[in-house]
Amino acid sequence: MRKIIKPSLLAVGLLFSSFMQATVSLPHFFSDNMVLQRDMPIHIWGKADKKETVTVSFNGTSITAKADQHGRWQVELPSMRYGGPFSMTVKGHDNTIALDNILIGDVWLCSGQSNMEFNLSGAHNAEEAIRQSENKQIRLLTVPKTIQTNECDDIQETSWEECNPLTSPTFSAVAYFFGQALEKELDVPVGLIHSSWGGTDIETWTSWEAAMENPVYASYKGKTLEKALGYSMQDIERFKKALEKDKGLIEKWYAPTMKTTDWKKVHIPSIWSGDLKNEDGVVWFRTEIDLPDETAGLEGHIQLGGIDDGDITYVNGVEVGRTDFWFANRNYHIKDGILKSGKNIITLRMTDTGTIGGMSAKDEEVFLEVAGRKYPLAGEWSYKPSVLSSSYGFSNTGSGPNSFSSLLYNGMIRPLVGYNIKGVIWYQGENNAAHAWQYRSLFPLMINDWRKQWGYEFPFIWVQLANFMAIEAQPQESEWAELREAQNMTLRLHKTGQAVITDIGEAFDIHPRNKQDVGKRLAQNALKIAYGQDVLGAGPVFESMKKEGNKIILSFSNVGKGLSTSDKNRYSYINGFTIAGSDRKFVWAQAYIHDGKVIVFNDEIKEPVAVRYGWSNNPADNNLVNSDGLLASPFRTDSWKGLTEK
Incomplete structure (x- = not known):
């Protein structure tokens, strides 16, 4: 936590009298416990009152800068060798910020979709990995998720943390195992910045400037992102608040006593269509199933297949499971005492925040299982929307991260530009598999974009798509194979590498739990590409x-x-x-x-x-x-x- 040194009483009086003096502030990624990139100039920046003088002192060096007319200031400290811990002070006219426990080492940005987001707590042998995660030389920063229609100067509120059993469980498993392998090999402090969002396309991670090179967005050249979208952050914020205050939750639409006479009918499972086709938001679905006397009070399972994006599932008014990301198979355990003989009510609260919503399962994949017997759930369900995006100015494009190019870049990558990094590790592509041909250009476009924004050619290493889905009896064409080919082709860019993991995926889970080997293989690439070690790094x-x-x-x-x-x-x-x-x-x-x-x-x-x-x-x-x-x-x-x- 930052220490804010309060101004003197005299300064407080002057501040009160003028109503004009601003305090010096820093973006959230400058905090206690941070890692600054070794052997490169160190940039520190923030805000203050216009023309205010700011002094940054760190590791024996003090640099002074003056804020511009917009209150922005920046200093450049000289490059330094690895070490620490050190302290830093940022002093303005009326306040001083003190940061402690800072290390100088190697900083890696870790980004992508859900397999990068996948927490350490869900990995194979998670308990042992978490128990052994105490390491003051590894520091963790998770960038909060946010959609932004304009480029931002700061990320949402967060801070760096030391790696230990209290902080590691919710951190990216791939990033953690990558950092662990590097720190062990190099004996240098490692800072890991995790910025990912499950189920996202590569386009949303690319800047609006670079998006103009994508034929899909080229027609918007000369327009701002908001002009192209037709809606603004204010509209999105209103929509988000409605999601948080969902009247369906407030009014307990999941309760068995809820009247559904005014609810419409739809076949489940199915993708949202008809009056829901172009909507994002929250829609409630409900059905009834009769169970025999011998099932009363028994435990069971409810199988729902894939849902896009999130769900909360209730049986007889009791929540039995929830998932916040798309595609993952919903198979929830029903504890004993919930089911009863005769009529049982199943309610789904489905949330969609990006274009297509609904259920992707086949009819036979949706069922309730009790005592080894399956009871089909496919058929006509009742439904009622509680929040719809069309009420907030958008319907066809949606409000999710995949709605348009650059929405995640703006708030989750752009603020970090200038914070020097050693390189990037990337795990994404599942979402773009159906457009693998376009990925041949979209992937290098994003890599070159990020390098341009930072101003130098840092190493960029990614995970190739794992093996997934049923093994085919005969040779067939494959979108996933074409996406892997697009990833291979991107290796033509300088200082790039790829971890091949077609031996450690899981046929029926898009999120394989073996993240240890993924992290290690990324690290092997990094040792060759980023550190010049005489190793193979990757396969034949x-x-x-x-x-x-x-x-x-x-x-x-x-x-x-x-x-x-x-x-x-x-x-x-x-x-x-x-x-x-x-x-x-x-x-x-x-x-x-x-x-x-x-x-x-x-x-x-x-x-x-x-x-x-x-x-x-x-x-x-x-x-x-x-x-x-x-x-x-x-x-x-x-x-x-x-x-x-x-």
Whole structure:
């Protein structure tokens, strides 16, 4: 917590008499426990009264600046080597801010969607990881979520914290394991700035300036974001307050005694349509189900599939579960004593804050299960909206983070520009899989945008999409494979790296719990790209192919001491390859390692022209690795039109 040194009585009198003097202030990311980037100039800035003189003192250096006519001031301290803890004072005319326990080390910005947001408390072996998280050399800063239609100078209220069992559980698991691996290897303080939001598109993390290079937004060139949107932050704030004061909660629409005679009817599960099609907000849904006598008082489960975005689920007026992010499968436990024989009432409070809302499940995936028996819930439900975005000036675009470009950048990234960082780790792409072709340009656009805003080319390392969804019996086209390809293609940018994790995903959970290996693989990349260590960093990289008879021979770089398989099978057989002739019909192929190359063939394909590796939603059995045991990324040798190319 910041210490504000109060002004003297004389100063208070002068302040009272003038009504004009402002106190010096700092953005929230300048706080006790922060980490400042080593070996780079240190920028400190804030606000004061116009023309006021401000002095910043830190680690033996004092610099003075004068606030401009808008009250903004900034100082630049010289670069410093790692160390600490240190104290800092920021002194103005009438007050002094004192910050303590500051370290100089390496600062990493950690951003993306829900797999970056995923808390340490939900990871594999969470209890042990949390128990061992005490480390004064690692500092944590979580940027609060906010949607902003204009670029901001500050983030929402928050502060840096030391890493320990009290602060680590709610921090990003991927970011924590990444920072832990770096600090252990480098023995240098590590500051982790976590700024992410589940279920978000890459466009919302890109500045409005850069968005003009995206054909979708190019027609708005010359307009402000608010002009393009057609609504403002004031409209959004009114909408948010309505969500917080939902009359459905206040009036207890979940109560079994609630009258629903004026509620409309709709089939559940379904995406919002009809009068809800272009709405964001809160809509309540309700149904009744009859249960036999023998189920009374028993515990059970309610399965609802995926809901976009959030829900609170009630059974007979009792809350049995809630989820605040999209897509995740809703499978809630019903404690004993809630269910009864005869009529049972199920109520869903669905919240949507970004374009499409509703339930994505199939009819057979929505049911109540008691004592091993499933009771279907699909069918006609009653519904009633309690908050609709159209009442606040927007209906087609929505108020969520994906409603328009730049809405998260403005309040969750832009305020940090100038706070020097060592680099960025990024975990996002699931939300853009259906537009993987566009991601080929959108991803490098955002990386170059951030580097431009900061003014230098920092390392940027990301997580490739994990294996996900059911394993397919036959080769098929895949949006997720195309998104991974777009991520691969972005490696052409200087100082970029990628962690391949197609071996540690979960088929039926988009949020795999093994975040330890994700963080470690990101750190391996960082050691090579950001710190210049002589390590491989990532897996084998496909370089070229040549044809010999009915075989295709592949060459790879970044193999270290040679190619191998993760399962160390005695024949060096490789899983996951498909092969096609000129008819472009892919079939499974045999593949093995020979003389440092990969040989791929299928005896039924006499004239092969292309091969693919791991080209599926869930290439879980991929096993091609280098001598450091790091997986090769899925790839293809062809450039044939895919699912997402328009």
